[in-house]
Amino acid sequence: MVLTGLSHPAFLLYKIQGGSEYAWVKQDCTITDPQHHWDKSERHRYMQFTNAIGFEGKFYALSLQRTLAIIEVTDPYPEITAVSTTRAVPSISSRHFREYLVETAGEILLVFLISNKSSTDVVDSVEAFRLHLGKLSWVKIESLGDRALFVGVNCCMVVSASKIGFRSDCLYFTHFSSNGWLVYDMKRGQISPCDQYMLNQQSQ
Template structure:
């Protein structure tokens, strides 16, 4: 079994195979073992030419984010879907909102944050452009729109992060 993405959570690993199955992996008798496998494969609900998937933890839940390319170019993201894992059934439930949270997804790290604490927009998915790594895009879950978030090379649109240091 080959995996597209995996996350460690509550002493287990949850790994999404390239075929869309979710495997739960635990260490049993000092060896990793698959202790659970989803009955169905997960793929985006819409037809697509290409998609990228990301697993992450958010408020004690595991989320699966799909960046979807429906048009001819695999380098354009024109759709985003977010799912929450039902642990008991090892199945995915589609989310319509993130509430006050924002999600950042990327090849090296994906995370969920309280938007008001870091100064970004709530109920949004932030992602980098697949070809131009300097561009950040924002998917607004309420409107369904994708817009340019900022460019790391353009000072007019670059993000500024301020961290409070307690002394």
């Protein structure tokens, strides 16, 4: 397990130490963020991580400047072995956004909840990207196929929509200003309250 969102240390890693004992390992980062020119303050010069996900024995972490880094668990301390050259940001213009990392079927997905107004209380658009592991670049996804994707503050997951009974090619999400789930229909490009969306589908 890895914890991000810290400035010092850069991240905390919970790993086995000395046989069967688990311990927290603190790790600072002395690598200058390749996207440092977006925020030239010395405080943000080195990579600080805001989001991370475990995948195939490694951690894939996004920095404050939206650079992707691969963190490998090595002894005695974890090591950053690769960083992306591009930023992980929405393809459309936005004033605010929140990002979520999700692992599914051997892939890492990145979801953006995008707000175009001054407030982040309303989500105006949603975008999803797939990580190209070889290039460490993000490829926009236009369809989820039979999958339904769920993202929230405390949990992210992907299910087979046909097996569970949810609508396929949809992204379900919660937001701080919402009292329930919202659903983004990838095919229609529309956001609706989840209960209203289900009623509309049943009436068709």
